[in-house]
Amino acid sequence: MRSSDITPVSTVGRRRVTWRQRAARWLDPTVAQWDVAPQETPAPPPPPPDEPPPSPWPAICEQFAMRIMASAYQMGSHLEAVEADEQDPDRLERLYRIDHANTRIRRHAENLQVLLGRRVEDANPQTVPLVDVVRAASSAVEHYPRIRMGHVLDLAVVEFAADDVIRVLTELLDNATRFSPPTAPVIVSAFITEDGGVLLRIEDAGVGLHPDHVAQLNALLGGRPLSPAATLDPAAHLGLAVVAHLAGSHxxxxxxxxxxxxxxxxxxxxxxxxxxxxxxxAGPDPATPSPVWPPPPRPVPGQAGVPIPPPPAWPPPPIAGGTDPWSTPMATPPDSTHAPTVRLATLGGQAAEPQPSGGLPRRVPTSVRDDPAAAPPPPADPGAGSPPEAWPDETAAFAAGVSDARTTSDEGPQR
Structure with a gap:
């Protein structure tokens, strides 16, 4: 066998084509499919991995945060009721400390919602002055007595951002008071900037930060990713993580x-x-009259300056047996600016002594029922020649009926 008949094998696993094979392909193209080695078909790409289901932990943490907030609000209402009834100064101070700790618990629950990306809704959003922003932030810090307020502008934060600015300031004040000497003050101030903003400054006298950590913390607060060589543990700075979330939102x-x-x-x-x-x-509108409270009393006939309405046109019912001691005439005074002197009588056996205008009648022990002559005479009529007019009195009709009944019972039945 000659060496030319030997078919060499290439390094890639395919045979080398000789002159005999090329001639056979030229004479009969169908021979080539038996001599050429089959090419490898590429493998199909692997199917894309299935997306993992969403984690239930954010929703679970949110529910825990809301339950903690509800419990804190409930405890706060109970503490407020107990503080209002407490008189001992020492116990009241302890209650205030418990109330302040409850406020910090509510603050941590709100921060948990912020880290979950949920917005903490306020029931009463309102525009807050910068002075009140500093005060509200200081009230939620454990070592609040060490916080001092410097120069603060007379400006306010709009209602949709006031609560978040308070939370940012609260976390920064909490860090400043925790990492500074217990006797050193923490100063808060606010200054205007050239572009119309406000720069809030929080200064403490602590040990400071490591130079390497300052750059990493500023990157965290600015929303920039940390470098791979960063040695900062974000879990050790939860307050600054909350600040970073709120700073990016506003x-x-x-x-x-x-x-x-x-x-x-x-x-x-x-x-x-x-x-x-x-x-x-907003003050009252000068065009709109302000309501008077309490409302003025309604005028009563018989008082000073209030005329007495005229009596009815019909006369009182006739009285059997002459003058009825139960009915008292009322004279019309010549001067309409003064109320008349009125004499009253009651069915209880006591007459009312006449009193001047504006006074209440004073009862005197006079038995008008038993001895009509003991009743004081009616006041003289100041009018000249005009007979006194009497108001219709149902008591007179009742007395007349009683008198008729007694007369009938004494004389016997009449046919």
Whole structure:
């Protein structure tokens, strides 16, 4: 066998085509399909992996946060009722401390919702002045007595961002008071900037931050990813993580710097779009008369300056047996600006002594029923020649019926 008949094998696993095979292909193309090695078909791509189902943990954490907030609000209402009834100063101070701890519990539950990406809804959103923003943030910090307020502008934060700005300031104040000496104050101030914003400064006298950590914390607060060589543990700075979430939502710029004299300065740049003038309470409209409360009393006939209505046209019913002691005439005074002197009588056996205008009748022990002559005479009529007119009195009709009944019973039945 000659060496040319030997078919060499290539390094890639395919045979080399000889001159005999090329001639056979030229004479009969159908021979080529038996000599050429079959090519390998590419393997189909693997199917894409199935997307994992959403994690239930965010919803679970949100429910826990809402339950903690509900319990904190309920405890706060009970503490408020107990504080209102407590008189002992020492016990009242302990109750205040418990109430303040309950406020911090509610704050942590709200921060958990912020980290979950949920917005904490406020039942009564309102525009808050910067002074009240600082006060509200200080009230939720454990070491609030050490916080001092410096120069603060007379501006306010709009209602949709006021609560979040308070939360940002609360976490920064909490860090400043925790990582500074227990006797050193923490100063908060607010200054206007050239572009119309406000720069909030929080200065403490603590030990400061490590230079490497300052850059990493500023990257965290600015929403930038940390470098792979970062040694910062975000779990150790939960308050700053909350600040980073809220700063990104409202475009706040938060920065940490070391002070040359020792300590840390935290600055919060609030843009001008979140600021406004302090709202003034709206006064009453001068065109609209203000209602009078309590309403003035209704005029009563018989008082000074109030005329007495004329008596009815019909006369009183006739009285059997002459003058009825139960009916008392009332004279019309010549001067209509003064009420008349009225003499009253009651069925209880006591007459009312006449009193001047505006006074209440005073009862005297006079038995008018038993001795009609003991009743005082009616007042003299100041009018000349005009007979006195009597108001219709149902008592007179009742007395007349009683008198007729007695007369009938004494004389016997009449046919």
């Amino acid at each position: 475009r706040l710029r938060v920065t940490l710097t070391n002070r040359p004299s020792g300590g840390t300065t935290a600055t919060v740049l609030v843009p001008g779009a979140l600021l406004c003038e302090i709202p003034t309470p």
